[in-house]
Amino acid sequence: xxxxxxxxxxxxxxxxxxxxxxxxxxxxxxxxxxxxxxxxxxxxxxxxxxxxxxxxxxxxxxxxxxxxxxxxxxxxxxxxxxxxxxxxxxxxxxxxxxxxxxxxxxxxxxxxxxxxxxxxxxxxxxxxxxxxxxxxxxxxxxxxxxxxxxxxxxxxxxxxxxxxxxxxxxxxxxxxxxxxxxxxxxxxxxxxxxxxxxxxxxxxxxxxxxxxxxxxxxxxxxxxxxxxxxxxxxxxxxxxxxxxxxxxxxxxxxxxxxxxxxxxx
Amino acid sequence: xxxxxxxxxxxxxxxxxxxxxxxxxxxxxxxxxxxxxxxxxxxxxxxxxxxxxxxxxxxxxxxxxxxxxxxxxxxxxxxxxxxxxxxxxxxxxxxxxxxxxxxxxxxxxxxxxxxxxxxxxxxxxxxxxxxxxxxxxxxxxxxxxxxxxxxxxxxxxxxxxxxxxxxxxxxxxxxxxxxxxxxxxxxxxxxxxxxxxxxxxxxxxxxxxxxxxxxxxxxxxxxxxxxxxxxxxxxxxxxxxxxxxxxxxxxxxxxxxxxxxxxxxxx
Numbered sequence: 001x002x003x004x005x006x007x008x009x010x011x012x013x014x015x016x017x018x019x020x021x022x023x024x025x026x027x028x029x030x031x032x033x034x035x036x037x038x039x040x041x042x043x044x045x046x047x048x049x050x051x052x053x054x055x056x057x058x059x060x061x062x063x064x065x066x067x068x069x070x071x072x073x074x075x076x077x078x079x080x081x082x083x084x085x086x087x088x089x090x091x092x093x094x095x096x097x098x099x100x101x102x103x104x105x106x107x108x109x110x111x112x113x114x115x116x117x118x119x120x121x122x123x124x125x126x127x128x129x130x131x132x133x134x135x136x137x138x139x140x141x142x143x144x145x146x147x148x149x150x151x152x153x154x155x156x157x158x159x160x161x162x163x164x165x166x167x168x169x170x171x172x173x174x175x176x177x178x179x180x181x182x183x184x185x186x187x188x189x190x191x192x193x194x195x196x197x198x199x200x201x202x203x204x205x206x207x208x209x210x211x212x213x214x215x216x217x218x219x220x221x222x223x224x225x226x227x228x229x230x231x232x233x234x235x236x237x238x239x240x241x242x243x244x245x246x247x248x249x250x251x252x253x254x255x256x257x258x259x260x261x262x263x264x265x
Numbered sequence: 266x267x268x269x270x271x272x273x274x275x276x277x278x279x280x281x282x283x284x285x286x287x288x289x290x291x292x293x294x295x296x297x298x299x300x301x302x303x304x305x306x307x308x309x310x311x312x313x314x315x316x317x318x319x320x321x322x323x324x325x326x327x328x329x330x331x332x333x334x335x336x337x338x339x340x341x342x343x344x345x346x347x348x349x350x351x352x353x354x355x356x357x358x359x360x361x362x363x364x365x366x367x368x369x370x371x372x373x374x375x376x377x378x379x380x381x382x383x384x385x386x387x388x389x390x391x392x393x394x395x396x397x398x399x400x401x402x403x404x405x406x407x408x409x410x411x412x413x414x415x416x417x418x419x420x421x422x423x424x425x426x427x428x429x430x431x432x433x434x435x436x437x438x439x440x441x442x443x444x445x446x447x448x449x450x451x452x453x454x455x456x457x458x459x460x461x462x463x464x465x466x467x468x469x470x471x472x473x474x475x476x477x478x479x480x481x482x483x484x485x486x487x488x489x490x491x492x493x494x495x496x497x498x499x500x501x502x503x504x505x506x507x508x509x510x511x512x513x514x515x516x517x518x519x520x521x522x523x524x525x526x527x528x529x530x531x532x
Contacts, residue, residue, distance in 0.1 A: 201309065
């Protein structure tokens with residue numbers, strides 16, 4: 001229990017320093033906000049085209065698919081604001097060999113690097129996600145049920161955990177492939193497929209997106225929960241899956257760390 | 266920096282660039298994996314076209330279109346904006362300025378030198394496409410293939426020059442990665458990379474004709490999948506090269522003005 005308190009205190013210190021750092025770049029907030037708004041609207045174009053002359057695709061109506069896009073946008077905001085900044089910093093550390101300084105500190109290295117930097121002002125996409133959901137549910141002509149919202153909240157937690165675990169796995173690769181601008185790109189382009197309901201994909205690809213790179217668990221299932229049609233089994237499966245991924249990524253991280261031989265010395 | 270000395274330096278620069286590409290082959294693989302978006306879109310569009318074709322596109326047409334998109338993307342890649350932004354920020358651009366060769370040329374050669382490795386990736390996909398789709402949807406006239414070569418070259422030039430122009434912005438702002446991100450989003454959506462331009466609704470399609478993106482990917486792909494008769498292809502080619510020319514002049518002007526502001530910090 002004392003240990004938990006210590007880590008909570010540590011978290012508070014880290015967040016505070018991120019916020020102070022962020023306040024120096026206030027102009028970035030506006031620019032980032034404008035950029036991500038453009039991003040999101042532009043990224044809607046393929047969705048419009050796909051649904052242009054077809055009301056239902058693979059069991060999804062346009063408005064329902066919008067709910068999935070909303071989840072995608074929300075997760076992107078979490079990724080941009082809370083996960084990306086820290087983990088990009090880790091990659092820099094690995095490349096330059098300064099990870100040594102982190103490893104020397106008397107706290108868990110994964111905790112330290114994961115909480116090193118938050119950029120909440122990058123998360124303007126949270127608002128965009130809310131707007132998208134509003135439009136979607138107005139078009140559907142009904143709101144989400146309370147049970148659905150509750151399930152969706154649980155899934156939000158597991159989706160964030162999944163996203164974080166996937167990121168840890170990606171960063172672990174940085175111990176082997178050092179230059180990682182490309183890895184973040186790869187991650188982004190794979191994650192982009194989460195924009196679509198997983199049922200649209202067939203065969204191997206659907207299987208991959210459900211079990212190997214569990215994009216379905218991050219956007220499709222939460223959307224189905226909001227729409228009130230997710231089976232309880234899928235809910236339990238998602239939470240268990242997120243736990244398994246977290247465990248796996250922790251193992252891989254520790255394994256890669258053991259291989260780390262400071263770059264500069 | 267006379268033209269002759271530049272030409273004489275080209276083979277060496279090519280060799281260096283190629284060696285660099287080979288040295289960073291793992292990275293190249295990662296980059297290739299991150300351009301597999303057309304294959305995902307292929308899965309998506311085939312599902313949409315499963316019960317009835319979309320416009321003139323049936324499942325087989327989508328297969329041809331997106332495999333061609335993958336190939337063209339490999340052949341028209343350029344990453345100068347990131348390179349320039351990095352070199353400006355770290356001051357290492359000054360090393361490049363010391364060489365008696367225009368940086369635009371040295372960047373271009375570095376990018377071209379990685380092409381053979383990319384061909385290694387693109388060729389199996391091309392063969393696969395040939396097996397799956399057959400030669401029916403390929404153009405049969407040799408002249409069209411001539412247009413295709415020019416179209417791919419033009420597509421690469423637009424990508425490269427746009428990268429260079431955005432890279433030049435870093436001379437003013439210190440980093441141009443964000444501008445590049447915006448450009449990339451527009452590129453993805455409007456180039457025909459995710460959705461064939463033909464499927465856009467009317468007004469949007471007209472707008473896209475006046476933007477450079479379509480000429481980067483969509484146009485070469487359309488030529489390759491036999492969407493144009495010769496006169497129409499030539500007209501598009503002329504438009505494409507107008508963009509190349511315009512971007513080239515812009516790139517030269519930006520470079521000349523931006524360089525005066527370069528302070529070589531850190532280098």
